[in-house]
Amino acid sequence: MSLVSAVGVRKSFGGVEVLRGVDLEVAAGEVVCLLGPSGAGKSTFLRCVNHLETIDAGRIRVDGTPVGFAERGGRLHELREREVARQRRDIGMVFQRFNLFPHRTALENVAEGPARVLRVPRGTAFDEARALLARVGLADKVDAYPHQLSGGQQQRVAIARALAMKPKLMLFDEPTSALDPELVGEVLDVMVDLARAGMTMVVVTHEIGFARQVADSVVFMVDGAVVEAGPPAQVLDNPRRQRTKQFLAKVL
Ligand code: ADP
Ligand code: MG
Numbered sequence: 001m002s003l004v005s006a007v008g009v010r011k012s013f014g015g016v017e018v019l020r021g022v023d024l025e026v027a028a029g030e031v032v033c034l035l036g037p038s039g040a041g042k043s044t045f046l047r048c049v050n051h052l053e054t055i056d057a058g059r060i061r062v063d064g065t066p067v068g069f070a071e072r073g074g075r076l077h078e079l080r081e082r083e084v085a086r087q088r089r090d091i092g093m094v095f096q097r098f099n100l101f102p103h104r105t106a107l108e109n110v111a112e113g114p115a116r117v118l119r120v121p122r123g124t125a126f127d128e129a130r131a132l133l134a135r136v137g138l139a140d141k142v143d144a145y146p147h148q149l150s151g152g153q154q155q156r157v158a159i160a161r162a163l164a165m166k167p168k169l170m171l172f173d174e175p176t177s178a179l180d181p182e183l184v185g186e187v188l189d190v191m192v193d194l195a196r197a198g199m200t201m202v203v204v205t206h207e208i209g210f211a212r213q214v215a216d217s218v219v220f221m222v223d224g225a226v227v228e229a230g231p232p233a234q235v236l237d238n239p240r241r242q243r244t245k246q247f248l249a250k251v252l
Contacts (some may be wrong), residue, residue, distance in 0.1 A: 001064070003028040003169060004049060004199045010059035011044055011224075018044050020224040021058065026169075026202060031195045033091065033211035033232075034204045036221035037247060042204045045221075046171045049202070051084050063168055089117065092162030092170045096178045098154040100146040106133060106157045107142040110164050118165065127162075132160040136190045148169050152183030156190055163194075170194065172203040206251050212236055220244045 004026035011019040017043045034042050047053045049060055049069060060067040069076040070083050079087065100109050110129035114120040120128070133142050134154040145155050155175060161168060169197050172191065176184040190212050195201055195214040205211065211218050211232055218235040220228045220243075228235055228244045239245050 001028070002026060002061070003030075003063055005061045006045075006049070006058065008055040008062075009045065009048060009054050009055050009060060011041075011048060011053060014020050018224050019048070019055070022221070022224070022226060024202075024219060024226065024229075026200060027216075028168075028200055029198045030216040031199075031201045031203065031214050031219045033215040034202060034221060035206070035208075035211065035218060035235075035247070035251075036227075039220040039223075041224040042221055043173050046093070046202065046204060049169075050093050050171055051088050052100050062087070085117075089165055090168045092165060092167035094162055094170070094172045095157070095173045096174045098151070098158040100147055100154055100157055100161070102146050104162075105143050105196045106138060106149065109146070109157055113161065114164050129160070129164060132163055133157070135163075135193075136160045137186065151179045152185055152186045155179065155183075155187045159187075159190055159194070168200065170199055170201045170211070172201065172205070174204050174206070176205070176207060208236060208248070208252055220247065222247075237243065 002025045006022055006024040009019050009022040010017060022045055034041055044053060047056050049067065054068060057100045065078060065087065068079055070079050107126060110132055111125040114128065115122050115125040121169050130142060133139060136159055138153060138156055141149060141153060176187050188207060192214055215232045217229060218232045219226055220235055224241055228239060239248060
């Protein structure tokens with residue numbers, strides 16, 4: 001069964017349709033890379049999956065539950081705020097900008113969510129945060145504040161922070177685009193490890209090498225619609241559509 005199932009998703013902003021019937025399926029444990037030019041609607045799509053936008057038509061399900069709705073008495077109802085928060089807990093999101101709390105250490109940034117939202121006892125939350133920071137290669141930076149860390153290190157803290165909530169699904173929106181080139185690799189390495197550990201991931205990226213290495217499928221989007229989708233060997237190395245070829249010629 002799909003962990004993420006999007007069917008005919010439409011979204012407009014001020015009369016301009018930016019998602020024009022997007023279909024996307026992500027099986028549990030799969031990594032899907034979402035590629036496409038600026039303005040294609042990639043971020044908007046991720047934001048719809050993560051409740052940051054509401055869709056105008058179509059349906060998105062995460063782990064069988066329709067995003068934005070709850071089943072009560074055999075009927076679908078629009079979610080109450082608490083139910084939205086409940087659904088969002090299962091989804092980790094990592095943005096281009098890291099958005100760490102500036103006055104909290106790396107450890108506090110990671111432990112905060114579990115301690116406050118999941119009500120994990122503080123000692124446990126801090127132990128788990130330490131383990132997660134070690135997993136992203138930052139065991140020696142637990143007490144550092146964001147401003148004392150490089151962009152790559154901050155992004156790895158952001159990934160650890162998302163993982164601390166034990167999400168079923170991780171969404172990445174151009175996680176390496178704001179980084180100096182020499183820092184991109186350390187973040188991608190963490191994402192490769194995560195993919196190999198079986199995390200279900202949807203990754204918007206221009207890192208074709210990453211897509212080739214870990215994606216189970218690559219989805220190429222233009223103007224709010226999926227143009228081409230399939231295994232990386234097909235979409236990246238043997239694209240069928242002219243539009244895909246043109247795009248790849250620019251980013252490769
Ligand atoms: P991508 O991530 O592929 O670059 P986006 O999803 O950010 O594309 O944007 C798709 C289109 O939707 C763009 O034309 C963008 O200007 C527009 N858009 C995105 N968010 C908003 C918003 N909140 N209000 C109005 N227009 C938006
Ligand atoms: Mg974007």
